[in-house]
Amino acid sequence: MSPFAVKAIQLILSLSILIVLHELGHFIPAKLFKTRVEKFYLFFDVKFSLFKKKIGETVYGIGWLPLGGYVKISGMIDESMDKEQMAQPPQPWEFRSKPAWQRLIIMLGGVTVNIIVGFVIYMGILYFYGRDITTNDDLPKGFAVAEQFKKYGFQDGDHVLKVNGEELTNVMDVNKYLFLRDVENIEVRHADGSTETIAVPEDAGTQMFKNDVLRPFEPMRLAVMDTLFPDYPAAKAGFKVGDKIVEVNGQPIDHYNQIDTYVNKDAENTFVVSRNNQLETIQVKPNEEGKFGFMSFGKELKLGETKVEYSLGESIAGGIGYGTNILVDYVKQFKYVFTKKGATQVGGFGAIGNLFPDAWDWGRFWETTALISIILAFMNILPIPALDGGHVMFLLYEIVTGRKPNDKFMEYAQMVGFFILIALVLFANGNDIYRWLFG
Structure with a gap:
């Protein structure tokens, strides 16, 4: 089907x-x-x-x-x-x-x-599925930080410790908090081990929306291709699982999250990859959807998630709390609908349908x-x-x-x-x- x-x-x-x-x-x-x-x-x-x-x-x-x-x-x-x-x-x-x-x-x-x-x-x-969360232990290399947020003092490799003085159960929530909540400061541990509390401007959420940077903090992944999709341009051009991208269009690459910054999704791109300790140059143009067909899911770094199990009583309280947060966050993001850009992103049945997965998954369906x-x-x-x-x-x-x-x-x-x-x-x-x- x-x-x-x-x-x-x-x-x-x-x-x-x-x-x-x-x-x-x-x-x-x-x-x-x-x-x-x-x-x-x-x-x-x-x-x-x-x-x-x-x-x-x-x-x-x-x-x-x-x-x-x-x-x-x-x-x-x-x-x-x-x-x-x-x-x-x-x-x-x-x-x-x-x-x-x-x-x-x-x-x-x-x-x-x-x-x-x-x-x-x-x-x-x-109760039946539990909840998958991401802790700092699940991010060996910390976060890759969007360029827009580096000007505030954040760095690639940061681990988020606290937001407004409170620890996050799920550190990936830092993106949602920045977009929808009143975040004044974020405490991070830099890659060199030092800690710093960084002030966040009041309009951080608005800037995220205007610049299409809704996830300024992404798990750091190496630029090693651990997944290739058949019949996509990358596989046809000669990419192989295990290739490490070291350069894109003349720009050196330190980690996977940088690739999107330097690729041209409307033209042919020049990739330099390291394969068996030798450098290979590959020319590849993305498909009509702007996709190359390679991915790094962080397998080499063993990126993971922590599963939290809930008892019946915990699931009742947790379900109410989680549902309340969903409602509050939706109400807060509704303000963006009244902007010129927000109006163009309003969706109908097609947008709602795309919330569901491509393959049947009862957990995702109910969520x-x-x-x-x-x-x-x-x-x-x-x-x-x-x-x-x-x-x-x-x-x-x-x-x-x-x-x-x-x-x-x-x-x-x-x-x-x-x-x-x-x-x-x-x-x-x-x-x-x-x-x-x-x-």
């Missing part, structure tokens, strides 16, 4: 699970408060359904348009825009007849379920599903009419002021929100198509 098909199946399965659970978050409290639910749908049933069956007062079905799902609650202004029903006198079983606090719980149900689902999945991952669940929770609570957050915004206004927005206003707000969502969906998926064509 092709990687595209594997990713597509994982995406559909993941979204199906999350959509059904999200809608159950609305459905269950609605039923508890004796509110009639007319439809419960996975995907949208524009014109027709792939499947539907009425059980009691609710029609359960599967639509053909996989852009989400919905529950149609009686007496609620939603995407169905059922004006005929809203023109009738309110009935006791309708949403609009219920107290504001009950309506608020119904509307918050989907987001709440998404948060809980994300946390529960993370708990399960920690990605948990991430998407957290993202869906945040996106749905945004105060945009037509989203849960829009309804919540108007309900909070009603609870605080004691005045309910009139139905005509809600209809117009719903229409505006719907068009905003359609525009965002088209823009995000348009970005995917553009990257696919010209990326």
